Amino acid sequence: VLVWPPRPTAALKHLLSFAFLGSIILPFGALAIVIWVYLQPALERCVEFQPDWILQMYGRNLGLMILITGGLHLYFYTYKRQGTRRKFDPRDLDRKNRKYFGNNQVWDNIFWSCASGITIATAYEVFFMWGYANDLLPFYLDWKKHPIWFVLTLIAIPFWSSIHFYLIHRLLHWKPLYKLAHAVHHRNDNIGPWSGISMHPIEHVIYLSSILIHAVVASHPVHIFFHTSWNTIGAAASHTGFESITIRDKPIFLLGSFHHQLHHRFHNCNYGNFLVRCDQWFGTDHDGTPEAWDKIRKRQQNRRSPMPS
Numbered sequence: 001v002l003v004w005p006p007r008p009t010a011a012l013k014h015l016l017s018f019a020f021l022g023s024i025i026l027p028f029g030a031l032a033i034v035i036w037v038y039l040q041p042a043l044e045r046c047v048e049f050q051p052d053w054i055l056q057m058y059g060r061n062l063g064l065m066i067l068i069t070g071g072l073h074l075y076f077y078t079y080k081r082q083g084t085r086r087k088f089d090p091r092d093l094d095r096k097n098r099k100y101f102g103n104n105q106v107w108d109n110i111f112w113s114c115a116s117g118i119t120i121a122t123a124y125e126v127f128f129m130w131g132y133a134n135d136l137l138p139f140y141l142d143w144k145k146h147p148i149w150f151v152l153t154l155i156a157i158p159f160w161s162s163i164h165f166y167l168i169h170r171l172l173h174w175k176p177l178y179k180l181a182h183a184v185h186h187r188n189d190n191i192g193p194w195s196g197i198s199m200h201p202i203e204h205v206i207y208l209s210s211i212l213i214h215a216v217v218a219s220h221p222v223h224i225f226f227h228t229s230w231n232t233i234g235a236a237a238s239h240t241g242f243e244s245i246t247i248r249d250k251p252i253f254l255l256g257s258f259h260h261q262l263h264h265r266f267h268n269c270n271y272g273n274f275l276v277r278c279d280q281w282f283g284t285d286h287d288g289t290p291e292a293w294d295k296i297r298k299r300q301q302n303r304r305s306p307m308p309s
Helices: 008-015 018-039 051-078 105-133 147-172 175-186 201-215 221-238 258-266 278-282 290-304
Strands: 244-247 250-254
Touching (some): 018 147, 051 105, 147 221, 201 221
Antiparallel strands (some): 244 250
């Protein structure tokens, strides 16, 4: 979609594809609408910060995370319903490794995801609901008056989030910040659903900050919930370690990508995702071939080489 020169036919084909429309926009859009209509406290209650509505939002987000991420874990790793079909790494998750809390990768990931990740994601949502309730965010988008803009904003969120992710991901690989925060996520060299937002609180604040774009872009609460769900539950889906959920060996829902799996293995490549080709633009793309690895190493060596006098 974001290519030059523009390719409108290819862009439209991608936007209507199974990978984008069927695995991102429709499922996460539907989830956001359900949250707004049935699971979100009325905005009238959000005028003042009160424990009741804030805890209701946190409980909802925690429940959805446990239900969906836990369901993915049960399906792929506990009951192994798909075996190793379309699995990137045949290894199982670590259950006896001292680098994890309690020596168990899954329990470690659950702790960071729920104790920190859902808490900080909810805090961002609380800020927006409070802002909307007090008319402090002037760009409230009424979907009845502006249905086309409403849909276009929804479609744009994954692209904005992908660009933001690449930029902050490069920042998180800055050595001091990596040691302080990002190393928690990278303990997962073999990933599972709970690895998606298993991060240090500092990283959660940075990673989830892409949602702040809605403070300056006309948006509706549905966009907020779509954005949060995509960054949390979507991250769990993309970290299952599987390419897709299949029925009779045919994909019905796309999940992860080999591109990001390689990042968890090699660390210094593939900082972005498949939606926006930032890695190709900035020379950090690795497709798994020896040629790509040599290219990345040469680029790193050139950066370390002293400038000629």
